[in-house]
Amino acid sequence: MSELVRAIGLMSGTSMDGIDVAMLATDGQNVVERGPFLAVPYDPAFRDRLKRGLEDAKTICARTERSGILADLERELTLRHGDAVERFLALNGLNAADIDILGFHGQTVLHRPDDALTVQIGDGPMLAARTGIDVIYDMRANDMVHGGQGAPLVPAYHAALAQGLKGAAWPVCFVNIGGISNLTFLGHDGEIVAFDSGPGNTLIDQWVETHAGVPYDQGGMIASEGRVVASLVERYLDSPFFTAEKRRSLDRNDFLPPEGGEAELSDGARTLAYLTAAAILKSSGHLPEMPGTFVICGGGRHNRIIMADLRDLAARHGSVVLSAEDAGFDGDAMEAEAWAYLAVRSLKGLPLTFPGTTGVRKPVSGGILARTQG
Ligand SMILES: Nc1ncnc2c1ncn2[C@@H]1O[C@H](COP(=O)(O)OP(=O)(O)OP(=O)(O)O)[C@@H](O)[C@H]1O
Numbered sequence: 309m310s311e312l313v314r315a316i317g318l319m320s321g322t323s324m325d326g327i328d329v330a331m332l333a334t335d336g337q338n339v340v341e342r343g344p345f346l347a348v349p350y351d352p353a354f355r356d357r358l359k360r361g362l363e364d365a366k367t368i369c370a371r372t373e374r375s376g377i378l379a380d381l382e383r384e385l386t387l388r389h390g391d392a393v394e395r396f397l398a399l400n401g402l403n404a405a406d407i408d409i410l411g412f413h414g415q416t417v418l419h420r421p422d423d424a425l426t427v428q429i430g431d432g433p434m435l436a437a438r439t440g441i442d443v444i445y446d447m448r449a450n451d452m453v454h455g456g457q458g459a460p461l462v463p464a465y466h467a468a469l470a471q472g473l474k475g476a477a478w479p480v481c482f483v484n485i486g487g488i489s490n491l492t493f494l495g496h497d498g499e500i501v502a503f504d505s506g507p508g509n510t511l512i513d514q515w516v517e518t519h520a521g522v523p524y525d526q527g528g529m530i531a532s533e534g535r536v537v538a539s540l541v542e543r544y545l546d547s548p549f550f551t552a553e554k555r556r557s558l559d560r561n562d563f564l565p566p567e568g569g570e571a572e573l574s575d576g577a578r579t580l581a582y583l584t585a586a587a588i589l590k591s592s593g594h595l596p597e598m599p600g601t602f603v604i605c606g607g608g609r610h611n612r613i614i615m616a617d618l619r620d621l622a623a624r625h626g627s628v629v630l631s632a633e634d635a636g637f638d639g640d641a642m643e644a645e646a647w648a649y650l651a652v653r654s655l656k657g658l659p660l661t662f663p664g665t666t667g668v669r670k671p672v673s674g675g676i677l678a679r680t681q682g
Pocket residue numbers: 320321322323324325484485486487488489508509510512513524525526527528605606607608610611643
């Protein structure tokens with residue numbers, strides 16, 4: 309067995325709920341020893357600043373451009389990641405010297421795959437200096453240089469995890485219900501197909517924040533009191549995103565929540581929960597075949613209405629829906645674990661993305677290495 313590398317992955321996803329920190333030891337291939345996980349939530353004031361940053365990012369034309377508050381925000385975000393690493397190490401009785409590499413996603417503030425432009429703010433060299441640990445960052449850009457969508461990147465990790473899946477009916481499909489949903493299909497013969505599958509939690513979050521003043525619909529409680537507005541679901545599912553020949557990765561703003569007058573609070577939450585499930589099934593129609601098992605990761609699996617709708621819709625195709633935990637994984641930690649795994653692959657020059665996962669012309673590695681000054 310080749311030598312295991314100890315890595316920490318840092319993910320600040322499209323939901324902007326906080327920083328996920330996960331550790332693992334891996335050879336960057338099939339050996340994955342999962343370690344501890346920590347979620348460090350953002351305070352409402354910082355979340356508001358991130359939202360302002362997304363607005364300022366709308367005019368960006370080049371990856372290095374930092375208009376408006378973005379330069380300050382990048383610094384703040386990086387320091388918060390440094391604090392999160394420090395806290396993680398202290399909680400787990402570790403020192404910087406125990407960790408070989410940090411995989412730093414940063415915050416996506418703009419994603420325009422049609423223009424080959426994706427922007428994640430996060431200063432790798434500053435994080436390396438702050439933590440005393442080498443950092444791999446900016447992992448999406450090289451994929452785009454080679455014709456890929458720049459997302460999703462987690463599929464390589466899903467493929468490694470699937471090696472350890474016992475008793476599930478294949479083909480297996482990992483589904484991440486984050487702000488946006490994405491899925492990874494793993495076929496019997498090692499085939500891997502992945503793409504963004506539609507809106508995840510962002511529309512629900514925006515809807516309940518506007519109409520109920522809460523950041524998300526905890527457990528799907530608000531949705532549980534509502535009814536699906538079929539015309540709204542149809543409108544979303546008619547989007548060319550679902551019907552186009554080519555799969556396209558999504559920006560947070562590609563789908564927008566309904567107007568206030570289009571539904572009552574609970575009907576809106578119910579409709580958007582159903583939409584999240586229906587979008588996953590509709591996008592699954594582009595897979596080589598319907599999976600035997602869906603493994604659900606990401607925050608959306610805590611919304612029991614989404615999960616119930618998914619189970620109903622998948623059952624119509626004879627597919628079973630498992631939560632990540634049912635399958636022996638940690639559905640909250642998975643993306644941060646993936647960033648640790650990808651950092652190790654980057655260090656070893658192994659591909660992060662494949663023609664089947666991002667549409668990249670050939671398998672390519674990616675990421676930039678920032679070494680510590682010491
Ligand atoms: N207990 C819960 N009940 C309902 N929804 C929840 C719960 N916990 C988290 N969520 C939802 O999950 C979201 C966070 O999910 P997650 O952390 O997987 O997203 P992300 O990583 O930010 O997004 P992405 O994968 O798109 O980058 C929250 O914004 C919320 O909508």
